[in-house]
Amino acid sequence: MQIRDLPYSDPGDPDVRSGPRFLFWLGRNQLGGQLKSLSWGLLHQLGIAGLPVTVGLAVQAVIDRSGGRLALAGGLIVALGVLIAVGDTMLHRTAVTNWITAAARVQQLLARKTAELGSALTRRVAAGEVVAVSTGDVEKIGWFVEALSRFAAAATALVVISVGLAVYLPSLGLVVALAMPVLALAVLPLLPRATRRADEQREKAGKATELASDTVAGLRVLRGIGGEELFLGRYRRASQEVRRAAVRSARMWALISAVQVLLPGLLLISLVWYGATLARDGRIDVGQLVTVYSAATLMLFPLRHFEEIAMAYSFSRPSAQRAVRVLSLHRSAQEATVEGVTPTGDLYDPATGLMAPRGQFTAVVCGDPDEAGRLADRLGGHAETGDEDDQAAAAAPSVLLGGVALDEIPLDAARAAVLVQDKDPVLLSGTLRELLDVPSSGLVTADAALEAAQCADVLSALAQASADNDGDPMRTRITERGRSLSGGQRQRLALARSLVTDPEALVLDEPTSAVDSHTEARVAAGIAKLRQGRTTVAFASSPLLLDAADRVVLVHEGTVVAVENHRDLLRTEPRYRAVVTRETDDEAAAANAVNGVGDVPAPKSDDVPAMKSIEEIEERA
């Protein structure tokens, strides 16, 4: 696999049984790359190992006053230089390629998993957790993958050099060969503590960053009302805590580097002492002594890889674990049993008795906004419940579209038939044209949808913000989540997007809650006109929207209690009147007294209605 061939056309099916297994799966999938990297690494290390020989050769040649052998040493250095340069460069290239291909593969797997899980994802794991895998963990996994072959090459090279030295010069070579394992393993016991401290530091740093970004995010509030000093003080404390944790961590690393100077130093002293005695007694050449000394200093570099691989593994294992946690998620929704059906007809929910006749604009009023949200979700079929408390809800019979149970057809077919726009639809980043380019029937143009959703002011705002200054709002980028637009503008753009889709049945949950009254009346008329002859359901509590619907359904505590048009319901149904006109208690009481209807809706668990009835009693008294 080369970098230029990325991304993978298919990142494969990962082994998600555990973190280490996932790492193994990644490694197995790039076996060729790992072997290449290992070979080049070996070449590099052995090339470096050859240098001391030339140093010794040159010194000995000079002692022996041999110009020819000195030239030979020079030739050897050039040859080794080429070997080292090629080996090092290619090792780097292949190891980094392993890193990038592994990272790209994991990113692709994450992208596919999140797209597959859709709305189910954040019900199982926190959104932040998934993003953290992408921003932090992938890098650590890649590090391990990259370090693996380099470590293997270094370890192999060390063995080869030790054996070579022992053969070349048994007396001194054995000393080096015996010392190597000690040098390789000496710092390992210190590493767990060092990495733990590094983790603590990272965690503290993460908290400080969070505090800072939180303060900045709320800066307008702070500047408007005060409290800057409170938050600055808090951040300063967090920042100083990070500093202290970092210094604590640095203490360990400083100790480790001291050990890394001490042990090789002791080896060098022994070599000099013992080697000089041998050379004095004429048992070895002076050049050989220099070779062994020089080799011992150069062996420190491959030794560092022992430390690196231990750290890489200790960091990447939990990272792989977290990645596996996300990648092993599945949708709990039931399997499709009916294939190839395009349902059409009335939308009916047997659980509540809610019926939206085909081709009509039905508005639904719920006393409890959360209940409205759940009911809207149900209407789309394949509702994700996630937690166990909702077993009852999950067991409820499926919503039917034209008599076809939506839960039984494939998810994609159900979403194509019924589009549920939730309370807080997200505007995906991109230009306006890209935003409105969604799978659709193709019958509703973007212009028609924008007009129906009364987006003229959004268009002019976007045209003004247009970076290219050609003033084309369709080509203007909408900032992330539409933050540069007001709540009402965002809501109308989301509505336009749903209208463009033009599904068989469109379910809207409070589509105009943030839109001002002036505009809302026009939006309601726009929806009714554009969706003429198509099935539309809107959950709402605003009279301006309700008035535009063909029929209005009042749902109370999970059951349909009245079906009529807005004006009639307003006259005849006090519970409806209470929700829709937002009468306060005194007004409601007055109305009740006049109409002779005794009961206000039974107080629910929230405080507001409970307080209402108390106040009402006081009022009457």
Add this chain to the structure above:
Amino acid sequence: MIGVAPPAYDPAAPESATTLPVGTPTTVRSYVRSLLRRHRRAFTVLIAVNAVAVVASITGPYLLGGLVEDLSDGVTDLHLERTAAIFAVALVIQVVFTRSMRLRGAMLGEEMLADLREDFLVRSVGLPPGVLERAGTGDLLSRITTDIDRLANAMREAVPQLAIGVVWAGLLLGALTVTAPPLALAVLIALPVLIVGCRWYFRRAPSAYRSEAAGYAAVAAMLAETVDAGRTVEAHRLGGRRVALSDRRIEEWTAWERYTLFLRSVLFPVINATYVTILGAVLLLGGWFVLEGWLTVGQLTTGALLAQMMVDPIGLILRWYDELQVAQVSLARLVGVRDIEPDAGDAEVGPDGRDVRADEVRFGYREGVDVLHQVSLDVAPGTRLALVGPSGAGKSTLGRLLAGIYAPRTGEVTLGGAELSRMTAERVREHVALVNQEHHVFVGSLRDNLRLAREGAEDAELWASLAAVDADGWAKALEKGLDTEVGSGGFALTPAQAQQIALARLVLADPHTLVLDEATSLLDPRAARHLERSLARVLEGRTVVAIAHRLHTAHDADVIAVVEDGRISELGSHDELVAAGGAYASLWRSWHG
């Protein structure tokens, strides 16, 4: 592979102009100078410690060189015990000072980093409200997260390590010169290749790494958006498209990885060639000099070993120089915040009375495009004024002018006869507060979230403020009460509860004039009206300007101003406007049935 051209698409290129300034080279330089001055002592100590460690490390090659000299001269009494003892002492010194050098380097880096991030936040919280409203907080947010992160590495490692590397290389070169001056020449032979190679590399590398980092961040951002928009993606069947987009981001990112890999594929051989040239030149030239009798064998040995030691500092310098280049850009973005003019307010200017007046006000966000045209308005103390009108008519803009966030282009907005735009932000908010739809809950306890409005407030006051906004019910139900951790990562408040918190702060801050910009829009409509009434009792006698989506807010107000196309088209009480039969009246009828 002959060469790789930089990819055409650059993810680091700004999509739209950054909203806040980026520091000029002059500001950055002067900031760096002041930072270094503040830590001058620590720097000096670090370099001294470093020098001792390096000098100690040179002892080995010297001793070996001496031994080689003696051995080749056939000296039998080598004084090995003395040599070993000196070596051991040098080793102990090297160990102790290496540890100290690493630790001091880290401490210095951490202190500079802490200074930098705290400085930045201090500057940020001092920004004028108008700048924040205009620029938004997104740019600032990315500076405090991404840029601080990038700088962290540079400060923590690059600055101290570079200082160490430079001193190290210099000392080795010096030692080589002292040992055998001709050998120092051998090192210089390698310099041209290194300089040409590095110049080529460093001219391309920093921007390439920036693009690479931005490309990688874009991969993560794409995923974050898919996660965040899970419901929308599923409802609109955008899954396949999101996967394709992610793959495209990966392609863009890896294209930059491939380019930077190419850059390093040029740099690595250059560095390797430099090492080998140094070593080879020292050995060959040195060997020749020895043969000619200009040098001793011992000098040659020491020189060769010192040349071999050059590997370390050169590697260190190249490794961290890269990082420093990347960090420079981030630093410019952080320091840029210092270039923003601080609040121009005059601490002497203060209101006399509570009258709010707008007089012939014109205002626009962009040159030549006015949002408000000659608006005049007089709000008597204690009045509850409702602003209604279609989206984009300028209600919120008028509200911000009345709250002193923006200054009018022409005309004036005064409070108690004094111009709001000439007062400091701190002075303005003693009198006027603005609550908008943005209802930020800070990470921290519920108590901290309220106390920011009145530092040192007693718990009883906090509870009273919660009661005033109908929030004491759910707040009392919290297990830890006011100590409950809220905000991101803590107990999740609903948007409606967050809005109540924002209003409770207002009750605590207790300004005499309030601008509420759809402050209750997120509450369940009936709860909203209830809350507004409770709030009205607490705010009795205060001047309230409410920008309203919902007509019941208008209905409850003393005066209603209908804003259309940047002008006030109708003004009067609810009954008057309904009787007048204008735009408001027709709207009210369709609303109330």
